[in-house]
Amino acid sequence: MTADKTILIVGTYDTKDDELTYLAERIKAQGGGVMTMDVSVLGDPSQPCDISKHQVAEAGGSTIQAAIDSGDENVAMQIMAEGAATEALRLYREGAIHGVIVLGGTMGTDLALDVCAALPLGVPKYVVSTVSFSAMLPPERLAADIQMILWAGGLYGLNSVCKSSLSQAAGAVLGAARAVEPPKRDRPxxxxxxxxxxxxxxxxxxxxxxxxxxxxxxxxxxxxxxxxxxxxxxxxxxxxxxxxxxxxxxxxxxxxxxxxxxxxxxxxxxxxxxxxxxxxxxxxxxxxxxxxxxxxxxxxxxxxxxxxxxxxxxxxxxxxxxxxxxxxxxxxxxxxxxxxxxxxxxxxxxxxxxxxxxxxxxxxxxxxxxxxxxxxxxxxxxxxxxxxxxxxxxxxxxxxxxxxxxxxxxxxxx
CATH class of the missing domain: 3.40.50.12030 (Uncharacterised protein family UPF0261, NC domain)
Structure with missing residues (x-):
């Protein structure tokens, strides 16, 4: 069956490979397409991603080695955040993706906010995070139509609790991509x-x-x-x-x-x-x-x-x-x-x-x-x-x- 909509899945595949793979499987099971983006720095995914961490770092104007050599996880993640946002926007403009979902804790959420802010209103953008709705998320970084799902029980590894969140998120982002009516802009x-x-x-x-x-x-x-x-x-x-x-x-x-x-x-x-x-x-x-x-x-x-x-x-x-x-x-x-x-x-x-x-x-x-x-x-x-x-x-x-x-x-x- 040909997928009608393709969802970009973004995450650190070196630490959350199982969770991200499960999310992709749930989207595919509903007839959706998937494109994967790895924003890891130190490790590697079990299988190659469509957009590698090296491509992401280069899109951020740097390299993975430079991120590692910085010795600072905050600096490294900002390199990856800039690259991920740049790549996500490029893929959307090329018609390769119809929505995005980002998975993470505080590091992944920090990056997710940049990715979502880079995409225009009407592009479904979902963040599955252990800190969704937290007061630590500054309002000025939230995209106008960002959607958040609390990732209960999702700090480390798969379990029935976090699968409940991930499966709902898979349905939400794919359903949104199918149902969205983007702004028409036919009147000022x-x-x-x-x-x-x-x-x-x-x-x-x-x-x-x-x-x-x-x-x-x-x-x-x-x-x-x-x-x-x-x-x-x-x-x-x-x-x-x-x-x-x-x-x-x-x-x-x-x-x-x-x-x-x-x-x-x-x-x-x-x-x-x-x-x-x-x-x-x-x-x-x-x-x-x-x-x-x-x-x-x-x-x-x-x-x-x-x-x-x-x-x-x-x-x-x-x-x-x-x-x-x-x-x-x-x-x-x-x-x-x-x-x-x-x-x-x-x-x-x-x-x-x-x-x-x-x-x-x-x-x-x-x-x-x-x-x-x-x-x-x-x-x-x-x-x-x-x-x-x-x-x-x-x-x-x-x-x-x-x-x-x-x-x-x-x-x-x-």
Missing amino acids: LIGMTSFGKTILHYMVKLKPELEKRGYEVAVFHATGMGGRAFESLAAEGAFACVMDFATQEVVNHHMGSGISAGADRVTNAGKQGIPQIVSSACYDLVDLIGWQPIPERLQGRPTHAHNRLLTSVILDTDERREIAGVLGGKLAEAKGPSIFVLPKGGGNEWDRPGAPLHDAEGLAAFNDAMQQAVPDTTDLRVMECHINDDAFSETVLEIFDEWVAQGVVPKGVA
Whole structure:
């Protein structure tokens, strides 16, 4: 039977030969094809791989001997990671593979993140790891559509426990390769950040209006991983324009919260020269992991327990001024058209007058500081409204339509 889809299997065949071979057998048993890549350094596989460790090291601009001579396992694995990412992308572009699965512990996972980041959105990418979902995985290294499976009982050798994980992973990656509907890119894509409709409303008005104009709109949930996916695609140049209004992940990162989208949040669209309209939704809140104790320095403040996973704590006046400065610094990195829209009436439904998190003094302080922080390279639009008022969305549409008329943003497709 001819295989319909081919999956690239990546791993250290000198230490995980049996496990990787089992994974390949499970994919083949379902009618899939397999291509193997060895990223070992010291040892060798029991059988030759399609892409040898020597080829991988050379694709990383080095050699296996150089990796060995370094005497440093971290240096050696980074050589292999660069080569594996380069080779995986080459194979995909040549049509030789339709998905990738990487197996490993911390070493293999470190490499796996580079491999997955190198492949575009829509290419199934699975990581079977003993540290899947761990806090040690930095959000800025996660590809927008990476999939992870916890490799239970998989540290050393095959057993019925780890076979359960591996067999599911085999079915998942092959099934994804068969079922995936890659992004069509037949209409210009607008990237937007937001939260749920209970706290932010603008996407309800903006999305259908933009779609009427011939654009596709992707709204990203800015609770750490959503912002990470947004930044990953922005870095690829995937967007024709961004409406990055829910910039609160900047606050999380600045305040040391575990709910972070990475240090580069609110920078990648600007660095790519993508036209950006930015605002300050939820600038006054730091989101914390709800099942962990609130840090001592934040205790005693007004809070909102969104659910058992997430709790929001209000910032004090000085912290709001700090955030204004941080946002201003990120705006200064923009190389393309950049507009900051400041709704002076507030940035989320909980901070309206009479709402539980309203702080008139803190809001005024932020508004003053933000107006000072916006760099000369970014156009500042100050509005006497709340971010959830129709006036905010209408102004955003006016700016967008002006950019389309000027050719700054490509015209939509009817």
